[in-house]
Amino acid sequence: MIRSMLALIGLIIPWYYLSPYLSAPVIYLAGHAMDWTFPWVSGFERHETVGTLITSLNIWGTQGNRLVLAYLTPEVDYRTFGYGLVLFWALMIASHPTGLWKKMALGTLIIVPSQVFSMCFHWLRKSVLIRGTETHIQADISRWMLEVIAYFDQLGVLVLTPLVPALIWLLLDRDFVNKLWIEMVTVGKGSRTRTTEPDGQ
Numbered sequence: 140m141i142r143s144m145l146a147l148i149g150l151i152i153p154w155y156y157l158s159p160y161l162s163a164p165v166i167y168l169a170g171h172a173m174d175w176t177f178p179w180v181s182g183f184e185r186h187e188t189v190g191t192l193i194t195s196l197n198i199w200g201t202q203g204n205r206l207v208l209a210y211l212t213p214e215v216d217y218r219t220f221g222y223g224l225v226l227f228w229a230l231m232i233a234s235h236p237t238g239l240w241k242k243m244a245l246g247t248l249i250i251v252p253s254q255v256f257s258m259c260f261h262w263l264r265k266s267v268l269i270r271g272t273e274t275h276i277q278a279d280i281s282r283w284m285l286e287v288i289a290y291f292d293q294l295g296v297l298v299l300t301p302l303v304p305a306l307i308w309l310l311l312d313r314d315f316v317n318k319l320w321i322e323m324v325t326v327g328k329g330s331r332t333r334t335t336e337p338d339g340q
Contacts, residue, residue: 162217213265257295
């Protein structure tokens with residue numbers, strides 16, 4: 140645990156500066172997924188770690204002292220949920236499995252779909268939930284679907300972000316898990332043996 144915490148602290152800074160490159164495939168895949176799925180999405184853009192969804196949803200906004208009609212373009216920053224990758228790197232470095240660098244590279248790829256999931260539902264929340272009826276009626280999304288979007292948005296950011304890195308680490312470092320399990324079983328058997336020994340023997 141101490142090694143993983145130190146690794147996490149040491150890796151967060153390089154991850155921050157690498158995140159513009161790490162975010163590129165996530166934003167690309169999430170943007171195309173949204174474009175293929177929803178007719179009101181007309182494209183996406185990437186600026187550093189921020190993905191901007193271009194939509195045909197009309198919203199009212201202010202420009203100077205005037206009220207103008209504009210298209211909604213919600214933005215999502217990859218760093219909001221992308222830090223899960225640092226958790227995975229820290230766990231791998233702390234347990235130091237055989238073929239460390241290959242497994243770290245493989246895990247970095249495996250974690251991408253969960254990040255795409257998080258970005259898509261974060262975009263959806265900002266598109267049809269935050270603006271209320273102004274946009275979800277235009278997007279033709281029913282009320283029960285709004286509940287689903289809210290649920291999966293929270294699931295992606297709050298649950299999948301810390302959970303998926305740990306699951307990938309457990310999958311790729313089975314030797315460490317097996318050793319830990321054997322130690323736990325051995326300690327458990329030893330404690331039970333001591334408690335069943337009669338006094339004075």
